[in-house]
Amino acid sequence: MIRFSNATFSFKGSAGVSDATFSVDEGEFICIIGPTGAGKTTLLRMIYMDAIPQEGSVEVAGFSSDKIRSKQIALLRRKVGMVFQDFELLDDRSVFENVALPLHVIGMSREDVHSKVDGVLDKLGLTEKSHNLPHQLSGGEQQIVSLARAIVKDPVVVLADEPTGNLDPAASFKILKLLEAIQESGTAVLMATHNYNLVKDRNYRFFEIIKGQVRASSG
């Protein structure tokens, strides 16, 4: 599903991710932990090919970073659901329209979009807010919208960057269970988090990343 082979992506003078080698199978749940600025977000960006490695290569769902073209990056991203650390919601569109965006992109019919989006919003408890604009939501609610947009298209991989940073413990746990349910249906989940307490007792595969160095961890 995902294979990093000596992949390095570094910023001028900064760490990024260096020489990462690992692979992730269908239906695995990976938890990426590490201090601030360690490279967690960069690692996830490499998976959705927003950061093409300067050395080594990354292979995701059959696409290899070595020879991927602009058009194929779009196709890859349709299979990958992403929860961004800063949400990346469109300020001038309602919750419904934000969540519907990935479905319009793949050309789904109006009625299907409606039923799909309504279903996800319902599952995440956002139905009441579906006509709100992002700035009319609390921080935590925005984060859940970002998650809704990631999972609405039934992706084969979910990348969740700090998906519980703005959530209270109960809500965080609910999200965790949701991600686990998605995983059980065969989707790989990669979650970057600082909330070590939340995940430490769970049966995940842990990666620890420190100053760009990725290594497996017992948690």
Place this chain on the structure above:
Amino acid sequence: MIRFSNATFSFKGSAGVSDATFSVDEGEFICIIGPTGAGKTTLLRMIYMDAIPQEGSVEVAGFSSDKIRSKQIALLRRKVGMVFQDFELLDDRSVFENVALPLHVIGMSREDVHSKVDGVLDKLGLTEKSHNLPHQLSGGEQQIVSLARAIVKDPVVVLADEPTGNLDPAASFKILKLLEAIQESGTAVLMATHNYNLVKDRNYRFFEIIKGQVRASSG
């Protein structure tokens, strides 16, 4: 310092904050906890007069929400340091310039701005990143920049909305100690957080807010 008298701010159809009455003295450390969408951010917005209560009143540093005018809101905000949940950094300005903004607003001289900003960036370990633009920082680093901007002007009140949401436990604890040091110098600190584990053992005054209802809590 801060006094809420039956203050209510509600959104059309949504909760917000209702009928809050409490007061905060100089040098107090208040921790506001509560689930997502409870009204924590709204409460803080009422303190910096971004949300003027529809009923009741809020008094901060001698300014009362009843009769405050546009010009005075600016003066009030110069005394209040705010860490925003979504950071509110200027995308097209470096870390240094973002942190310097409140000092330029009060008309501080160039040299003073430099020494002040350099001092704060140093204390928060951001010196190396001072020329980066916000999108060239990790999520946690952006959050620390937002904090730096809040404290650079030596405010009389610091309002910190989820200041550790993007930080790992060690960094979070460091920030907590920093806020405590600020508090000890006589500044009131109000912090909204979900990270109950981080704060539960500390000697703060706790407010719990649920569906807009604020009440004191033992923590």
Place this chain on the structure above:
Amino acid sequence: MDKFIYLLMEGYRSLWRAKLSTFSSIATIGVTLSFVGFGAMATSNLARLANESRTDYAIEVFFTQLTTDSEAQEIMNEIKSMDRVREGVLITKQEAAEIFQKEFGENIYDLLDDNPLPTSCKIKLEESGLEPAEIEPVVKAIEAMDKVEKVSYPAKAITLIESYFQGMLSVVALISMAILMGTTVLVSNTIRLTIFSRKDLIRILKLVGATDRFVKIPFIVEGIIVGIAGGVLSSLLTYLFIRTANSFLMLFTPYQLIWDWRVIILLILVVALFSILGSRKAVKKLLT
């Protein structure tokens, strides 16, 4: 199909969302291009006018003193039947006397018993305008005729008008090009600005897996809508200009600017082209 409708809707909605910017674009395009439109109209009219004046000079034929008006009429008819001759007007001795009166304030019969002024006629050559070299043989043929005393025609003036017209054409072309170039920069910048203000949308669309084409189409739809609206506006303004110019000209000359649909169609096509090119260029720049 759903996708196509969605994209059309997106283009339309994004226009509506950015009302201010849209209005500004349309106004800018409309106003600047109405100048181009008016310029083009004026040029096409001017060219027509110049062409008319090129063929508007007269060849004057003076007859001998003893030629009667009816003889002169006969000779003129002969001349009129010649190749390349368009029309002829006879000026009888009596008419010449009237011209004299107008010019010198005196009745010639008050001064003299007899009218010494010769009969003459004015000849005009064919509509399309002739090169000076083509006029010579006509003049020679008339001079060779019986009872014709003298033929005068503005040989030098014709050559001058020829060269003036060439100069005029190149000046007009230069001005038009300058305005068009200025307009191009303006239009493409305006559209770039519009797109620039939505770089968030572009980034997020790409993050959720939109192809470049999907991102582009709404902007191109938008460009077309803005372009057509701008084109229509500039046509309206051009029409107003022409009407104003005409009521202005009316004060001085019977000559009126003629509305030319081809110019308007060309104008709208040019605007649409620029708008589409501007959108494409701007999107391309922001997509990488």
Place this chain on the structure above:
Amino acid sequence: MDKFIYLLMEGYRSLWRAKLSTFSSIATIGVTLSFVGFGAMATSNLARLANESRTDYAIEVFFTQLTTDSEAQEIMNEIKSMDRVREGVLITKQEAAEIFQKEFGENIYDLLDDNPLPTSCKIKLEESGLEPAEIEPVVKAIEAMDKVEKVSYPAKAITLIESYFQGMLSVVALISMAILMGTTVLVSNTIRLTIFSRKDLIRILKLVGATDRFVKIPFIVEGIIVGIAGGVLSSLLTYLFIRTANSFLMLFTPYQLIWDWRVIILLILVVALFSILGSRKAVKKLLT
């Protein structure tokens, strides 16, 4: 003081940051206002031309047959010394014969032994232009003189030109107003667009305690810079227009458009005013 420098710098830097938008604003203002500038120049020139043509008609004085050229000269000098008379040109019998030759293609001495054409002179009235009613007494006075046979002047034409000129003025005023109004909308929209693209900056400045004035000043500085640059650009373009128009006019008439500094200064002032007003209005709207 530090604050003031900071605000100036801010205005300048924000211009530089938004190069595209700045360039677009300046270009828009420059281009559209250069049309206004050219229009204003043309109008001021046209007004001058119209005024000249108002006073350019000649009063023709024909002398009796027996008046010699020198006598005529004397009488003309007398006329020239009259009130309201600007200049006079004598047309001797000999010159009249040349005009005859040009008009009729015949030498009058070939036809007759003696030249029957009278001596005449052309009189022009004072520069500023006279009402038809003011001309009558002058004509009456000349007619009353010795050796003057006849005075002719285009009374009807003068009345016509008067009314034409009034009509022309109101048409020109109308066009200018229309262009200026269009420009105002355009300029203020362009600046609003620029400001609109920085609403993040405004929000954050207000959050960290900036007063309205602090937020406004950089935009106003920016408005002034854009305005002055736009004004200078439009002046340059107007200059180019005038040069082109002159080299164009040269082909047809000796008349040339004259560069008028007052128009340019007015232009720049108008642009600056609109820019500042536009900025203020836009900031006001976004500050609440």
